[in-house]
Amino acid sequence: MAALSFFVSNLLLVKTTDDLLDLEDSHQQLADQYDLMLGTQQLYRSELDSLGDALSQLSTERDQLAARNQVMGTELGNLESMLGILDSEPEVSPAERAEVAKAAAKERLFMLYGVPNGVPIQSERINDEFGMRYHPVLKKRVMHSGIDFKAQTGTPVYATADGVVEFAGFTKSSGYGYMVRLTHNLGFKTYYAHLDKVLVKPKAFVHKGQKIGLSGNSGRSTGPHLHYEVRYLYTAIDPEPFMKWGLSNFESIFTEVEDVPWESLSAMYPLNQTAPQ
Template identity: 65%
Template structure:
């Protein structure tokens, strides 16, 4: 007969007895149930945790990508800010340069207007472009006239021996009208045309006392005479320009020494060369008041002079 351990449980309802092997059976069953429940719960929790970890890893990767994108965007933003700063700096320098150039342009325009005699109170044009156009027209007029009408010295002379007017002729020994200006100069000194023109005569002029002579025809009826030359360097009928060398000074004809006899004539009428010799861009209006023998007012009707009238 096997021995059994009997457990007796007494309550208010009575007593009950349990054999040990049945208790162990219950305990085993409960253990198995708890173990199974624990296994499933653990698996569920493990799967849940794995899913959470996967989500966290995915979120972490997404955050890394966003961070890298933000970092790249920030670097791009910083680069763009740098470029913008450089552009602003360049624009500032260009603005300062333009301001300087505008100031220089304004100063140059003021100087040009002053040189041309265009005073601010005489001009109704406040706009720089209008002022410049008016100055351009005035300069064109003045340059046209300065190339057309004799002006400046015809030779680099030491001094003026005789001027225009009555004098005692050194050869004829009598008072006689001197129609030009005598510039003292060594033989062989270059002689220059004082305006654009055409050579009317070039050679030895017999019976005139001029010796070797060049006569140039210019615009508006003007002529210039270059006498007592040592050498003539142009031919009759050829065109010459202002400042062109046309001969060499000398002592030919009725002359007591090397010099250049220079005349300015208008329609065959001799004029005092002095106002023409002194005439230039800096005193442009002086000629029209000093030389009264020429009807200057009629030039206003001529192109291109009608765009900016003579003062």
């Protein structure tokens, strides 16, 4: 009996030991899973915090973008108004409007830099305009092919568009004295006559607003002034519409100046809505 009791006790002890070992393994597994879960929870919270920061930044950027869009919308509207672009349809996006405004601005800049516009000199007044007049030297009525600006000798004279110096020097037969003749885009030319001094060389490139000479009284002249002409190819046309032409009235030149075949140009620049079709 004693032996049997000892054997049974040993069996129970072994089983209890195995159960304890199983419990210890289970406890370790639970501990590992808890640590894993805790780590995952910390990572999850970290990701949530990052996501919260990203959402906060996105919200800030959204507010900033809305403010910028409002400013951009105002600036775009001002640009469209300046360029004389008609109001777009409601479904037209700001990006599409901006592209149209960009194209219109490029067109206008090309034209206003390459075709004569503005005045060539700061003068006291205009003595004679374009058209038939009584010539003070020839003593008869003749065609006056430009505009005469009264100005003291030595007053700066400026190019009214980008171009190339076709001629710069003294002309005796024309009566223009010292003069500069510039060739511009699209077949336009400008003449600056009766100068006291020429400041550019033939074949040189000049830019709009560049000082090209000083006014004077050279050639067939009765007093200090600048004789200014605008020509399309070799035909003199009234400079006045070109002198008044600018960004604010860009379309006006296409209807006021009939001596230039704008209809062929309008095919190249379809944004000129008022150009003859």
